[in-house]
Amino acid sequence: MRHDRHSPIGVFDSGVGGLTVLKALIERLPLESTVYLGDTARVPYGTKSPEVVTKYSLANAEVLLEYGVKLLVVACNTASAAALPALREALPIPVVGVITPGATVAAHATKTGKIAVIGTPGTIASGAYQQALASIRTDLEVHTQACPLFVPLAEEGWVEGEVPRMVAEKYLSGGLLSRGVDTLVLGCTHYPLLSTIIQQVAGPAVTLVDSAHATADRVAEVLQERDLLKRERLATERHYLVTDTPNRFIEVGARFLGHSISGARQIDLKLKG
Amino acid sequence: MRHDRHSPIGVFDSGVGGLTVLKALIERLPLESTVYLGDTARVPYGTKSPEVVTKYSLANAEVLLEYGVKLLVVACNTASAAALPALREALPIPVVGVITPGATVAAHATKTGKIAVIGTPGTIASGAYQQALASIRTDLEVHTQACPLFVPLAEEGWVEGEVPRMVAEKYLSGGLLSRGVDTLVLGCTHYPLLSTIIQQVAGPAVTLVDSAHATADRVAEVLQERDLLKRERLATERHYLVTDTPNRFIEVGARFLGHSISGARQIDLKLKG
Numbered sequence: 333m334r335h336d337r338h339s340p341i342g343v344f345d346s347g348v349g350g351l352t353v354l355k356a357l358i359e360r361l362p363l364e365s366t367v368y369l370g371d372t373a374r375v376p377y378g379t380k381s382p383e384v385v386t387k388y389s390l391a392n393a394e395v396l397l398e399y400g401v402k403l404l405v406v407a408c409n410t411a412s413a414a415a416l417p418a419l420r421e422a423l424p425i426p427v428v429g430v431i432t433p434g435a436t437v438a439a440h441a442t443k444t445g446k447i448a449v450i451g452t453p454g455t456i457a458s459g460a461y462q463q464a465l466a467s468i469r470t471d472l473e474v475h476t477q478a479c480p481l482f483v484p485l486a487e488e489g490w491v492e493g494e495v496p497r498m499v500a501e502k503y504l505s506g507g508l509l510s511r512g513v514d515t516l517v518l519g520c521t522h523y524p525l526l527s528t529i530i531q532q533v534a535g536p537a538v539t540l541v542d543s544a545h546a547t548a549d550r551v552a553e554v555l556q557e558r559d560l561l562k563r564e565r566l567a568t569e570r571h572y573l574v575t576d577t578p579n580r581f582i583e584v585g586a587r588f589l590g591h592s593i594s595g596a597r598q599i600d601l602k603l604k605g
Numbered sequence: 606m607r608h609d610r611h612s613p614i615g616v617f618d619s620g621v622g623g624l625t626v627l628k629a630l631i632e633r634l635p636l637e638s639t640v641y642l643g644d645t646a647r648v649p650y651g652t653k654s655p656e657v658v659t660k661y662s663l664a665n666a667e668v669l670l671e672y673g674v675k676l677l678v679v680a681c682n683t684a685s686a687a688a689l690p691a692l693r694e695a696l697p698i699p700v701v702g703v704i705t706p707g708a709t710v711a712a713h714a715t716k717t718g719k720i721a722v723i724g725t726p727g728t729i730a731s732g733a734y735q736q737a738l739a740s741i742r743t744d745l746e747v748h749t750q751a752c753p754l755f756v757p758l759a760e761e762g763w764v765e766g767e768v769p770r771m772v773a774e775k776y777l778s779g780g781l782l783s784r785g786v787d788t789l790v791l792g793c794t795h796y797p798l799l800s801t802i803i804q805q806v807a808g809p810a811v812t813l814v815d816s817a818h819a820t821a822d823r824v825a826e827v828l829q830e831r832d833l834l835k836r837e838r839l840a841t842e843r844h845y846l847v848t849d850t851p852n853r854f855i856e857v858g859a860r861f862l863g864h865s866i867s868g869a870r871q872i873d874l875k876l877k878g
Contacts, residue, residue: 372653373647373653373657374646374647375652379648379760379853380645380646380849381849381850381852381853383849383850384646384848384849384850480757480760480761481754481757481758481761481763483757484753484754484756484757485754487652487753488753488754490754494771495768495771495772495775498767498768498771499768502768575657576653576654576656576657577654577656577657579654580652580654603876
């Protein structure tokens with residue numbers, strides 16, 4: 333399908349987490365139309381293999397292309413870590429992931445040169461943040477920690493109180509923050525919901541970096557470069573697609589987007605192989 | 606594919622949880638060959654809709670039929686709650702779920718007539734336990750609670766200590782156990798891993814019911830009725846199939862099965878619609 337500056341921006345994630353990126357995108361580029369796809373029938377991606385995450389990502393992209401999107405945002409760290417090269421090879425439009433924008437902010441924010449990255453097991457095992465940070469600055473010391481329970485905590489809405497605090501202490505106090513780290517990258521789009529607790533456990537000397545705003549800035553840059561920015565207030569549309577029934581997405585998603593979602597359409601993915 | 610008494614028993618689950626049922630089955634019927642399928646590319650089922658869980662269950666069953674299984678065990682409470690009628694209609698072999706066996710044990714164990722059932726959001730929302738219990742005894746009082754964080758805790762191996770205790774207290778102390786309940790059904794195959802903590806929180810007056818052994822007994826009965834029990838010690842085989850890469854299944858699965866898994870084969874599901 334052809335696209336021009338009036339075409340929507342496509343955004344996908346394994347589920348609701350990417351809505352934190354969509355939120356930043358809408359704030360940064362309020363005139364743009366958006367189509368968001370949450371692969372709720374297969375969520376989560378963070379504990380699955382790179383092969384399977386790549387297969388799901390290509391299928392998500394194919395659906396969004398049918399909606400005529402002019403740019404694709406991979407609003408999921410695990411999918412950005414596993415599938416960016418395959419997506420860029422397969423698609424005729426620009427693809428923006430969340431890892432390089434977040435890594436860039438972190439590399440410029442740190443004073444001690446010591447950065448911690450937390451994420452899903454898939455993202456951490458991929459080494460994508462370590463690689464992105466090393467390509468920006470060669471003098472950084474990077475420490476990583478997978479935090480698999482943060483996603484279910486955020487989805488359950490348990491974002492304050494004793495349980496998330498103890499989980500955060502268990503993940504973060506085991507050496508990750510005891511090495512002069514002054515910057516902590518929230519390497520999963522679910523984690524901003526837990527940022528209050530994470531900041532309390534990390535202490536005031538540590539700056540939290542969330543890639544949502546940096547990703548929105550990068551999208552604005554790419555559209556500007558290609559003369560694809562929408563400049564009119566007319567006909568700005570928001571579409572939401574999901575692969576499972578919409579109820580839970582609409583209910584849980586509102587917490588991530590910061591306002592209610594009026595409706596979402598259920599679709600089927602065409603999975604190959 | 607034709608089957609006879611030498612054919613294997615097929616068992617499927619969304620991932621590793623059903624291995625607690627396989628373990629009971631191997632103890633009860635050690636001569637039987639088994640084929641276990643964990644749908645690790647789509648795990649978990651417990652937060653997904655009945656429609657999607659039914660679609661995945663039918664695809665799992667189709668793979669196991671190709672292995673010539675003589676009986677199918679649905680070793681997942683969510684899939685038993687959502688998909689048993691569809692599976693029984695579609696398959697030419699007997700299908701045994703985990704809900705009726707567990708409900709039967711609970712209905713006979715209770716003295717106060719007050720039973721609590723905990724499970725995934727999908728299982729609890731389905732009302733399947735309430736229905737199964739009511740069909741066995743009409744005088745029961747049934748209280749239910751969804752415990753979505755128990756699955757990730759069990760998979761992460763956080764089965765003792767402060768975090769699981771506080772999560773269990775948060776789920777169970779909010780009225781569920783304060784009504785004269787003397788029997789608590791672990792309505793998810795992951796929960797037996799957390800039974801020590803759950804028993805501590807529930808107190809010694811409450812009997813925990815886990816459907817693994819009751820399900821194994823039911824399988825033995827059905828095979829006996831149909832003269833399909835394998836009686837020879839020869840050629841007893843164990844096969845493990847997964848839909849994502851096998852590494853994580855082999856690593857995490859050992860905790861559920863109680864011994865190591867030598868290998869698992871990755872397969873693709875044929876999903877329809």
